[in-house]
Amino acid sequence: MDTDPAKISDHVWRAKYRLVDAGRSEAGIADSWRRVARAIAAAEPSGAPLWEARFFDLLQDRSFLPGGRIQAGAGTARNVTLFNCFVMGEIEDSIPGIFRALEEAAVTMQAGGGIGLDFSTLRPRGLRAWAAGTIASGPVSFMQIWDAMCGTVLSTGARRGAMMATLRCDHPDIAEFVSAKHRPGMLRRFNMSVQVTDAFMAAVRSDAAWPLVFPAAAFGPDDQGGESV
Template identity: 40%
Template sequence: MSITIGEKRTLNVESLNEDIKLFPPVHPITPDMKLTHKGVSRLVMLDRYTFKDTEKITLSNGDFVVLTIKEDPKFPARGLGFIQAIDWENKTATVLVEEEFRGVLDDPDESTTGIIKRSLDVMEKPLELFYEQIAKRNATGLAAVEKTEQKRKEWFEKFYQELVSMNFIPAGRVLYGAGAGTDVTYFNCYVMPFVKDSREGISEHRKQVMEIMSRGGGVGTNGSTLRPRNTLARGVNGKSSGSVSWLDDIAKLTHLVEQGGSRRGAQMIMLADWHPDIVEFIISKMQNPKILRFLIENTNDESIKKTAKEKLKFTPLTIQEEAMYQGIVNYKSIPGYGGFSADIIRSAEEKLATGGTYTVHNSEFLTGANISVTLTKDFMDAVENNAEYELRFPDVESYDAETMKVYNEEWHKIGDVREWEKLGYKVRTYRKIKAKELWNLVNICATYSAEPGIFFIDNANDMTNAQAYGQKVVATNPCGRAA
C-alpha cells in the first residue's frame, strides 16, 4: 500500500507502519484514513501536533520530514519535504522541499530546485500523517483513566467518533500531548499570580514561566507589584532597576525556550496604568524613530519626552557621508536627477537637514512578549474629565521593619495600589500626569507598533465568575488581550 502526499510523491505505508511499531503511542495508517488538511493547516498539524521520531532512529532515504528550511534567530521558517540523501557522519541531509514552501528560500538555486542541505538537528520525521491517527492517540489517552478494559474500549470509541468527525477539536496542547506519554501540559495558556517584589520572588516566577513554556504553554504576567525604577532597596542599600527591566528579563525566556523543537513560547506581560514606570513600559517596544521624535515634539509631559529621548539614538553623519549626501542633492537641478530617483534625493535632503541618522536603543527590548496596559475605571474617568492622574506605588522607602514584613508577605497577593491604600498602608505618589497625555501615548504607540494592547481590568473583575471562588483577574494569557 502506498499513499500520495505533497507533489504527487508516494510514500510506502507498509514501511512506515513498520517504523510506527517502534512507537507504542502511535496508531498505524489504515486504508480508511483520509484527513491530511491542506496548506498552512497541514503544516501546523504535522509540525505542532503529530507524534514524531525525534531521535531519528527510523530516518532513511525517501522519508517525509518536517524541517526548518530557513534558519533565522527570531523567525525560522518551517516546511515539508522528502529526504534525498543522508550524511550520517556530518549529520546532514539533502531534502527536496515541497514547492509551496520554497518561496522563503533565499538561495536562488534552492528556491528553483527545491533541493536544500540542512542539519539533521532541524528536521523530524512525523509518524502521524493523518488526522485520524492523532484522533486515535488522543482517544486512547483520554480513555486511559477508565478502570476496566471494557470501559476503556467504550470511551475510546466515543471519544474517537467525536474527534474524527471534528464535532470537537481539542486545544493544540491536548492534540500534541494526549496519549503521547510525554511530560507536557494539556493547557494552552496560563496566567501567573502577581510577581513577589523580591529577587527570590522574581527568580521563582521566572522559573515557573520557563517550566510552563518548556512544556508548551503560553504565559501571562502582571508586573505591577514590582517596585518602580530608582526606588530604594534597603536590603542591598541600593536602588531598584525598575519593573520594566525585570519584566524584560522574564520576556527573554521566550527566545530561549523552544517548544517541540520548532516553536517559541508566547508571553503576555502587563503593567497597571497607576504604576510609576508606565510611560517607560508603553514606549519600551517602540521601534520607529519618527514616532519617537513625534512624541518629543508633540507632548507636554516631560516624562514622556525624557523617556522617548532615552529610547531614541542619533548617529551624526561622518564627513564622508555628508559629502556623499550633498553630492546626491546636487543632482536635483539636473534634468532626470542624474539617474537618482526623487525619493533618494528627498532622503538625502532629510539626512542633511537632520545631520545624521535616528535609530533606537535596545531594539530587542521586551520583544519576547506582547505587552498590555491594565486600564482602571479611575484612569478612564480621568481621561473623560481631562483630569490629572496619579502614578503611585506602596511607599516602601518609609516602611518600618514590621510594615515591610507585611509588604513582603501580602503585597503580591493584593496587587492593586488602591486596595493596598484602603487597607491602611502608606502609598507614595511618584508624580502626576494628564490622563489624556497617557491615553494618547498608548494610542500612538499601539497605532505605529501594535504595542501596547489594552485590558480593562476593573471591568474584567466586575464581570468574572472567578469572584464566586474568592479569586480575581490578575492578567490574561497572550490570547486574551485587546490589540
C-alpha cells in the same frame, strides 16, 4: 509560498502536533485524532472504548477541536501540560523573589504552557532599594530577563513560547511599559496589556489628573510616593 489550505494544514500538523518518537510515528492526522481520543477517553470510569469512538468522530469531522497542547501532548507519555495558558503567581519585589518567579515560568514554559505575569509588584525605575542601597531598574528592565528565557527555552522545541505581561494603570512606570515595544527587537516574545480600572476610565472621561503611585512601604523617608499625569 504554497497557499493551498490542505498543504498548509498538513505542514502545521507535521511541525506542531504529529507524534514522532523512537518507537512511534503518526502517518496521518487520523492517527493523531485516535491518540487524543484514546487518551481523553481513558479518564472515563467506564465505557472508555465507546467514548473514544465518539470523541474520535467529533475530531475526525472537525466538529470539535481541543487546544493545541492537548493535540500535541495527550497520549504521548511526555512530561508536558495539556493546558495552554497559566496565570503565574505574584512576583515578590526582591532579587530572590524575581528569580524564583523566573524559574517557575521557565519550568511551566518547558512543559508547553503559555504564561501570564503581573509586573505591578516590582518597584519603579529609579526608586532606591533601601536594604541594599541600590537603585531599582524597574519592571520593564526585568521583563527582558523573561524575554531572553522564553527565547532560550524555545530553542528546545518547535513551538514558540507565549507570554503576556501586565502592569497596573497607576504604576509609575506605565508610560515606559506601553511604549517599550516601539524599540526594534525589544520584548519580542511578550504581548502587553494594561490593567485598567473603573477609576482610570472615569478620569479619562473627565480629563482629570491621574496619580501614578506605588505602595508606600517600598519608599524611604526622603522619597515621594507617586506623581500625576
